[in-house]
Structure formats: structure tokens, C-alpha cells
Amino acid sequence: MAKQKKEIIIANPMYDAVFKHLITSDKETAKYFIGTILGEKIIDINFDIQEYTYKKEVKTPESKSKTIKLIRLDFVATIRTKKGNGKKVLIEIQQTQKPTDFTRFRTYLGKQYMLEDNDDQTDEPLPIIVIYMLGFKMPQIPKIAVKIKRSGNDMLYGGNVKLKDPLIDALTHDAYFIQVSRLQREMYKDWKKCSKLMKMLSLFQQDFFVDEKFLKQYPYPITDKNLKKMITTLEYTAADPKIRRAMEEQHFAELDVILWNKTLDQHVKNLAKHLKTIDQQGKALDQKDKAIDQYVNTIAKQSHELEEYKRRYGNLNNVNGLLN
Numbered sequence: 001m002a003k004q005k006k007e008i009i010i011a012n013p014m015y016d017a018v019f020k021h022l023i024t025s026d027k028e029t030a031k032y033f034i035g036t037i038l039g040e041k042i043i044d045i046n047f048d049i050q051e052y053t054y055k056k057e058v059k060t061p062e063s064k065s066k067t068i069k070l071i072r073l074d075f076v077a078t079i080r081t082k083k084g085n086g087k088k089v090l091i092e093i094q095q096t097q098k099p100t101d102f103t104r105f106r107t108y109l110g111k112q113y114m115l116e117d118n119d120d121q122t123d124e125p126l127p128i129i130v131i132y133m134l135g136f137k138m139p140q141i142p143k144i145a146v147k148i149k150r151s152g153n154d155m156l157y158g159g160n161v162k163l164k165d166p167l168i169d170a171l172t173h174d175a176y177f178i179q180v181s182r183l184q185r186e187m188y189k190d191w192k193k194c195s196k197l198m199k200m201l202s203l204f205q206q207d208f209f210v211d212e213k214f215l216k217q218y219p220y221p222i223t224d225k226n227l228k229k230m231i232t233t234l235e236y237t238a239a240d241p242k243i244r245r246a247m248e249e250q251h252f253a254e255l256d257v258i259l260w261n262k263t264l265d266q267h268v269k270n271l272a273k274h275l276k277t278i279d280q281q282g283k284a285l286d287q288k289d290k291a292i293d294q295y296v297n298t299i300a301k302q303s304h305e306l307e308e309y310k311r312r313y314g315n316l317n318n319v320n321g322l323l324n
Helices: 015-024 027-038 099-114 168-171 196-204 225-238 241-313 316-323
Strands: 008-009 039-057 065-081 084-094 126-132 145-148 173-179 209-211 216-219
Touching: 008 099, 008 225, 008 241, 015 027, 015 065, 015 084, 015 225, 015 241, 027 039, 027 065, 027 126, 027 173, 039 084, 084 209, 196 225
Parallel strands: 084 126, 126 173
Antiparallel strands: 008 216, 039 065, 065 084, 145 173, 209 216
């Protein structure tokens, strides 16, 4: 009798608590995750992680206060260059489910430029690389994973300019955008042909859910030891009651805000409709006022003509006497 394949249930890593635990629980996992996205060999990584969260108190329709958080993790990583040397960079990972968080991305990035994260050997500011894990689609960019590289152009004579200067490194950055919501089942039909990055991103695919969107089944082959370690971590995370509670709190907080925004939108629509009705009624009253004004003007004109007639011909009775 054939042995039945074990069903693998993992926590959804697009929830902040799960993502944080996945990336920070093991140094090798952090190196694998970052190195796979960057397409670089990560020699070492500073595991003294700085976590920044955006907190905002919002009022829900039930008048309850909810806190919305946006996770951001910073790492100092050493990348092996093509020449075999080690290059330190500051890696910033930001994850969100909503496009409205872009303004906060800019705020965080601005704060990061203000921090003094320098190379221990050269005392120069570390180059910044930002990874965005997006739970929504950018309509104008149909690709799942997009790498934005800095490039220089000679403004006077044309042509490309190599950007090898500490000032440019300190004031500009490369960025990697991952649109998790664009991951589809069809991409993984031939697992052997999938790239290393595609296989790792299969963990983030928003599909195969078994419990709301908290837990999901992982249906693909496990052919990489690093991928297996990440899956094992997510399996344990799925059974952790504290992380489950954190996922639920994030889920319902965001749901309350969505419902509140929908309620607010409906109020705005109703108000706009009411104002339109008032405007139409106002226009109708204006038309009535104009009709009354025209009627009054007509009566005034006729009265004026009558007075003018009397002035010219006198009383109508006098006129009749002359005729007799």
C-alpha cells in the first residue's frame, strides 16, 4: 500500500508576525531570503535587527480604537562582489497589503537616510537596498518581481555613466519590488523549470488557504534545504497560539478599517446625492423666482402703459362723453 503524502500546512507569511518570525528566527534563512531576491551571495548578515512599525489609532464604526502597523526590518549584510571581495550594504525589507502605505514607505526611507549606518572599515555611509513585499498589484507593472537599478546618464554629451562614488551610493538606492498577489498556480506546473526565486516565492503565494487567510496548504515539492527550513519554520508558526492571535488582531483591525472606510464612502455618496437633490430643488426654485419676476415685470409694464394712456387721453369716461 502506497504511503499517503503528508499534507503540509504553513502560516501565511504575508502577516507581519509570521513574516518577522520567518526572517528573524534563523540567520541562514535571512541570508537565503535576501540573497535569493538580490541574486547575490550573502557572506554574513548582522542579526541585530532593528524593527520599525508604523502605528496609527483609528476609530471603527463600533467606536473602537484599532492600531494598524506596517512592518519594516533592517539588516546589515555583507555581499560577495564579482571580484570576490565583501561589500557591506544596508538591507531594508518593507511589507504591506495596501497601496496607501507608500507614503509611509517614503517617510521610513527618509528616516533611514538620516541614520549613521557606516562601514566599520571605511567609515562611509552604507549603500541602501530596499525590498518591498507587496500584497497588492501595481496596475501598470504586470511583472511579479521587478528590480530597479540606479543608472547614470551624461546630460551634456549622452551615454551612460558608471556610478562608483560614495556620495551617489549614500544618496540613491536600488529597489526590489515583489508583487505577491500576481503569483499563480500555472507558474508552478513544471517545478523543475522554476527558478530559485520563483520556488522561494511559492511560500508567499496567496492561494490554497485552509483557514481564512491565516493558514495555507503548501502543495509543491521541497527540493532545497533552505526552502525546507523555511517551510518547517512556517509549520511551527502555524501552530503557535501567540502568532495566531497576532494574525487575527492584524486581520480584524484591517477589516474594521475597511468596513469603516466603506461606511464613510457610503456616507459621502449619500451626502453628495442629498446635495445634488438640494441643488436641483434650488434650481427649480430659481426658475419659479424667475417666472414670478417675469410676471411682476409684465404687470408693471402693463400698469405703466395704462398710466401713459390715461395721461394722453384722460379719463375713459371723458372720452366717451366727447364721442356722444
